[in-house]
Amino acid sequence: MTDALSIRGLSHSYGARKALDDVSFSVAPGSFTVLLGLNGAGKSTLFSLVTRLYAARSGEIEIFGANVMRDPGPALRELGVVFQARTLDLELSLMQNLVYHASLHGIGPLEARRLGLAALTRAGLAERANDKARALSGGQMRRVEIARALLHAPKLLLLDEPTVGLDIKARADLLAHVRGLVRDEGLGVLWTTHLIDEIADEDQVVILHHGKVLTMGVAREIVAAQGVENIGAAFSSITGAEKISA
Amino acid sequence: MSATTKDLKAGFTPRQYLICLWGVVWREGLRFLHQRERFVSALVRPLVWLFIFAAGFRQVLGISIIPPYETYILYEVYIAPGLMAMIQLFNGMQSSLSMVYDREMGNMRTLLVSPFPRWFLLGAKLFAGVAVSILQVYAFLLIAYFWEIEPPTKWGYLTVLPALALAGLMLGALGMLLSSLIKQLENFAGVMNFVIFPMFFASSALYPLWRVKESSPWLYYACLANPFTHAVELIRFAFYQQVEWTSLLVVVAYTSVFLVAAMIAYDPARGMLMRKG
Numbered sequence: 001m002t003d004a005l006s007i008r009g010l011s012h013s014y015g016a017r018k019a020l021d022d023v024s025f026s027v028a029p030g031s032f033t034v035l036l037g038l039n040g041a042g043k044s045t046l047f048s049l050v051t052r053l054y055a056a057r058s059g060e061i062e063i064f065g066a067n068v069m070r071d072p073g074p075a076l077r078e079l080g081v082v083f084q085a086r087t088l089d090l091e092l093s094l095m096q097n098l099v100y101h102a103s104l105h106g107i108g109p110l111e112a113r114r115l116g117l118a119a120l121t122r123a124g125l126a127e128r129a130n131d132k133a134r135a136l137s138g139g140q141m142r143r144v145e146i147a148r149a150l151l152h153a154p155k156l157l158l159l160d161e162p163t164v165g166l167d168i169k170a171r172a173d174l175l176a177h178v179r180g181l182v183r184d185e186g187l188g189v190l191w192t193t194h195l196i197d198e199i200a201d202e203d204q205v206v207i208l209h210h211g212k213v214l215t216m217g218v219a220r221e222i223v224a225a226q227g228v229e230n231i232g233a234a235f236s237s238i239t240g241a242e243k244i245s246a
Numbered sequence: 247m248s249a250t251t252k253d254l255k256a257g258f259t260p261r262q263y264l265i266c267l268w269g270v271v272w273r274e275g276l277r278f279l280h281q282r283e284r285f286v287s288a289l290v291r292p293l294v295w296l297f298i299f300a301a302g303f304r305q306v307l308g309i310s311i312i313p314p315y316e317t318y319i320l321y322e323v324y325i326a327p328g329l330m331a332m333i334q335l336f337n338g339m340q341s342s343l344s345m346v347y348d349r350e351m352g353n354m355r356t357l358l359v360s361p362f363p364r365w366f367l368l369g370a371k372l373f374a375g376v377a378v379s380i381l382q383v384y385a386f387l388l389i390a391y392f393w394e395i396e397p398p399t400k401w402g403y404l405t406v407l408p409a410l411a412l413a414g415l416m417l418g419a420l421g422m423l424l425s426s427l428i429k430q431l432e433n434f435a436g437v438m439n440f441v442i443f444p445m446f447f448a449s450s451a452l453y454p455l456w457r458v459k460e461s462s463p464w465l466y467y468a469c470l471a472n473p474f475t476h477a478v479e480l481i482r483f484a485f486y487q488q489v490e491w492t493s494l495l496v497v498v499a500y501t502s503v504f505l506v507a508a509m510i511a512y513d514p515a516r517g518m519l520m521r522k523g
Contacts (some may be wrong), residue, residue, distance in 0.1 A: 104360035
């Protein structure tokens with residue numbers, strides 16, 4: 001089966017500083033994969049390369065078999081992205097935000113409204129469709145951003161530290177929402193975080209540290225292999241980092 | 247190749263390209279409507295120049311008969327094309343500001359992650375900005391009409407349109423190029439000092455070039471090289487249903503250069519964005 005996301009031998013530097021060093025891993029369709037790393041590990045650089053903000057100098061990135069640099073159109077069609085920064089247009093209504101996004105995928109306004117209403121319903125925000133994005137809470141905005149990222153029915157969803165700035169309940173709700181999408185709709189998800197309590201035992205985990213992948217596998221197995229109690233301890237033992245946020 | 251991959255390769259239809267273009271223009275229009283103060287200030291700025299500056303300088307600055315004018319004209323009439331171009335200059339820089347803002351806020355990323363070709367996305371963004379600037383110019387012309395600033399025949403309002411489109415495109419492309427070079431929003435004040443003011447003042451917007459030549463030959467050549475001068479002259483002649491060929495060529499050349507440079511700057515493989523991290 002073709003991987004939802006396949007990264008092979010990816011390296012990237014900012015001048016002399018190497019941000020990513022020979023990174024390889026993949027995300028299977030219908031799986032929840034966590035990219036775990038401290039701030040500065042290279043997660044955001046990886047995101048920028050996968051979303052084609054800038055080009056990979058060496059290595060390959062494929063989304064469902066389509067190369068992001070050589071064949072960006074087909075690759076990006078299958079990709080939904082939630083960036084770390086809030087990217088809703090605060091002055092526009094939720095529906096206007098969704099219609100705009102749909103147009104960037106060639107979906108006309110009538111169809112966009114139908115899809116948008118369905119997406120907002122799924123996010124539990126249908127009755128807020130005509131409210132300005134500014135009126136939403138942080139957690140609600142994230143849900144709209146996820147709804148927007150899924151509007152064009154991609155099969156791979158990337159989320160860059162989506163729970164930053166959210167309170168405990170909003171974080172838990174968001175995580176449950178995305179896990180539900182993986183379970184019910186077979187979406188492949190790459191979730192980057194530095195928070196270990198967002199990882200479940202059965203999740204695929206890729207540990208990125210100083211631009212290198214130190215280990216990857218099912219969380220439970222990584223913990224067992226390190227002979228420690230939890231993934232936080234496993235992370236510390238693998239990276240030599242003293243502490244990671246819970 | 248699997249059936250799914252084959253479907254993916256199919257690309258977009260012309261209708262989908264139009265939908266995308268419409269979406270980008272529609273969003274720009276909505277943003278413009280929501281920022282009323284932006285519209286008001288875009289209009290007030292040239293009107294202040296027209297009503298106050300020009301009225302004050304009317305007695306000081308005599309304008310001899312120079313093409314495309316066939317009689318003596320009031321100073322207000324002379325600077326009107328410069329003010330039209332000024333609206334577009336500010337709009338182009340405003341778009342550039344909004345692109346830097348969008349990039350910092352992440353909106354630019356949502357645009358660039360669209361599967362449409364990047365040149366098309368940037369072109370659509372540029373087109374949207376030009377459309378907004380043309381609306382602003384016509385709003386200005388409506389008010390100026392009551393100040394007795396009008397073309398020799400009503401056709402002038404129509405013939406000036408392609409000149410406005412081209413000048414808007416050039417200034418928008420310059421703004422887009424600058425947006426890729428500006429690292430942070432705070433640096434935008436520099437654009438004001440180093441781009442807008444020099445371009446506006448070292449041009450034929452406020453005074454004819456022969457007058458500049460009399461006072462400073464060096465400044466005269468700077469004005470001649472300034473793309474804004476040619477945008478102003480293109481608009482001035484088009485408003486009088488004439489074509490200033492040199493200016494047309496210069497504007498087309500500068501537009502091409504700015505466009506290509508902006509596309510390169512936003513190209514993921516070669517782009518300047520790379521350095522922003």
